[in-house]
Amino acid sequence: MLIGIDVGGTFTDGVLFNGRDIVKTIKQPTDNDNLQRVILDVLDDLLAAVPAQASVERIVLSTTLVTNLLATGRGERTALILIPGYGLPHSAYHLSPDTFFLRGAIDFRGREIEALAKDEVISLAKHLIQLGIKRAAVAGKFSNRNRSHEDQVAHLLKQEYPDLEVTLSCDISNRLNFPRRAATTYFTAMVSPEWQHFVNEVEKALQQKGLKAEVHILKADGGTLPLPVSRKYPCETIFSGPAASTMGALALTMDQQNSLVIDVGGTTSDLALLVEGVPLHASKGARLMGQYTHVDAVSVRSIAIGGDSPLTFAEGELKILPERHGPAACFGGETATVTDAFNYRLALNQGDINRSREYLQQIADLANMKLEDLCDSIITQVVTTLTETTREMFKEWENEPAYKVWEIVHRRHFTLDRVVGIGAAAYCIIPRVAESLGVQPFIHRYSDVANALGAAVARPTLSVYLHLDTERSTCAIEPGGVVEKRSDISKFQLEDARKLAVDYLYAMGKARGMDDYLDDYKVFLEEQFNMIRGWSRTGRIFDVGVQIAPGLIQAYQGVEQ
């Protein structure tokens, strides 16, 4: 049996899944001050429904813990130590109130341009002791091509200040983009203590219950990460909510079509795209606290309209308000909402349709409008906003930068096959949105718990990115922060580079228990450059990326409609 739990801003959903059936679903209000309590409560309720002879094989948690910690300023005070070398001014990096700059520079080939000033590092260590800062994130420009400066800084800092917790950017991400690497490392260091605590608590609770299930955390990219591995990469767990609904949509549809996924929540709707059955990722990585990071994330657009968004007539205008006042009138609420407008006008018979009419009529009287016109105007507003946002998303995807002639000649074009509705209010709203986009709607009887189902059946993902410079005999690998000299790559061809990347993928994947999925790897990046100096070739540069893309676990064969 499988368990999926998705902690949302308002509600936490859980499902217990077996074979092709959802055995039990739970919905509980989220207590943002005690997330692990909520998770464990929901888990207990689900476990209670497990038959005596059955066992739970897999538990996947999607939690807002990291996002909450950062958003509420509860991350630990962390020094951000940057080695930016030459380029943008230091004023371009305003991430932390405790930012320190060190001299030293590395270039794009990993060559040292300027040595580290050791005395500077030592006096910085003393300064941190004085300030009482216990954690430091260290990031150097091009440390992904040569990590020696970061390593030296860590060594010197620890020598002077042994209790300092140091996180290095090359360990967190090996990809190009120094500000994103610095931000990701900084946030990782800030939330690390709380995250370790959370993992400890979950492990303890499972042990007490005698559960042998493998536990995963859902990542922003729609894949999962084994709970122990998450200790090193807590930031990967951000924005797992939209990832959960997108994977839920995939779990309900189970095919390779182009889908628009709209998760209609209480006060917001999240839009995402499945391109041939694969969630579309944000090209610039997840944005956290206004900073781009190296966290791969499903590309999501949020708009401030949900099923419970209240309607009002003020200053001569009919408006949809952003803040929730409670449930829709038809479900016992005290205000007419978006759901009521759809419910009444389209005769959907949701809850008490008379209450929908009654509360809508109050606004219609204020606005001096006919009830039908009022509903039509709201429906048009909602549908227009959603369809316009959708078109913007298509366009943005089609206009993403490209760096090869082939990519420009073979222009991207997105043809939508259908709209998948997720969330309780989807039933009312999605059919009209699909109609206006000229495609079929897809609503499943489990649409309202698709997020938790998506978490339960999402498979683990892993991307391995390799950068080889045969002239300098250097090899850099992500993840893991490997930047090493290798004498055996001088005669490498593209096939050899690809094989090396695949070998790493298998080694890392096996260590993460991903054996079942490794043969399904895909090459997502393959570039080779001849280095010409004078008129002859002196080496080659390879960039290769291989991955286990987001998808569904093998045990999942769909769910009864």
Add this chain to the structure above:
Amino acid sequence: MKPTGLLFFPAFDWAISPTHPEREERLLYTRDQLFEEGIMDLPGIKEYKPRLAEPIDIAAVHFSVPDLDAHLLEAHFVAAGSTLVIADAFMKGEIKNGFAIIRPPGHHAMSVTHGNRGFCNINNEAIMIEYLRYHYGLKKIAVIDTDVHHGDGTQEIYWDDPDVLYISFHQDGRTLYPGSGFVDEAGGPLAYGTTINVPLMPKTTDEGIHYVIDNLVLPLLEEFKPDLVINSAGQDNHYTDPLADMRFTAQGYATLNHKLAPDIAVLEGGYSVETALPYINMGIIMAMAGLDYSNLREPDYARENFKESPRNLELIKRIVEVQLDRFRTRQEEIEKNRRSKGEFFSEYRRIFYDTDYIHEEQQVRLRNCPHCCGFRMIESSAQQRNGKYYRVMCISVPINCCPACREQAISHYQDLTRSSRYDYVYLQDRIERQYRVCQPDLEREDIIK
């Protein structure tokens, strides 16, 4: 504040040949530097995606003999299309200025194209200029060519156009390809003084180049009052360029763009792929985006190595003086030329294509019109790389042409389509945007769309 538009198109799958300076590797380290700096993530930068230029956009500038397909690869359409993306973004007010870091380059490509010259097949800037003039009604354009090589292609295309001010500073033509761009190359008889060349001695430094910017380029822009300023942004004046011999720095390039404040910059040459391009491109972007670039420098930069010799500075001052005067007295010179006898000015020239080893011969005739800058008829012949010999006539009606000239140009075209003197006869009518190709022997006419 509007962002700076950036279109980065390194063409990682295109090269002239595997070991040629124009190869896949050219912008690799620039990619590394820009991406590592995270410059595309800055709120002041907006990144754009290239598109393909249409054949009609290219036909507005070039007579490609015999047709566009003969010399153009998809890469050329993408590079030219990229400049149009930036031009549209600028004219629609989405960006305050824009930089197209693109390859292949274009500034050696002339009106008539028999093949590749100086790594160029089509002239990206000229294609953008004609696009802007037709679609957005811009009239006066200034092109500042900051490549180390003289932009003989751009100069030739606008040689007879008084509304395009072409200023180029470059390493002296006696010491470097293409061997032109001397002080007295100053424009055709009816567009005299709006072509300004400043040949510089090898090893000229930041100081010398900035003297030209401060004392010639900026004053001329002030007086010319263009609707748009374009930096034809080659990067091979750099002290590490392997093909040239100047001593310009990344700081020098950044400061130049800060002073010049171009509306649009387009990458041209620059072949020091590791030690110059990553830093110069950063510098230009930062200067255009209004970012502080004082922390930018090359790894081996040492200020004391870049002193200008007094003798060279003296020479530069003299050239600047001559060119200022030439520009300011250009109207008198043009009036004098107008009074000369004969309906047509005529000129014979030979053009060498270094990359493709082609020798082209041209007879150029320009109508001496009392009302406008005239129309051009270029008779061209060359044996192309594949051994085929072509003799063609190219008739060009510029966008600022008077109705009488246009009428006469069209009637010349019609007459020639009935004779068998030429393999191909072309009509380039920029006013009505009609581009015709006729093969008189086959009695066939095509319209480029």
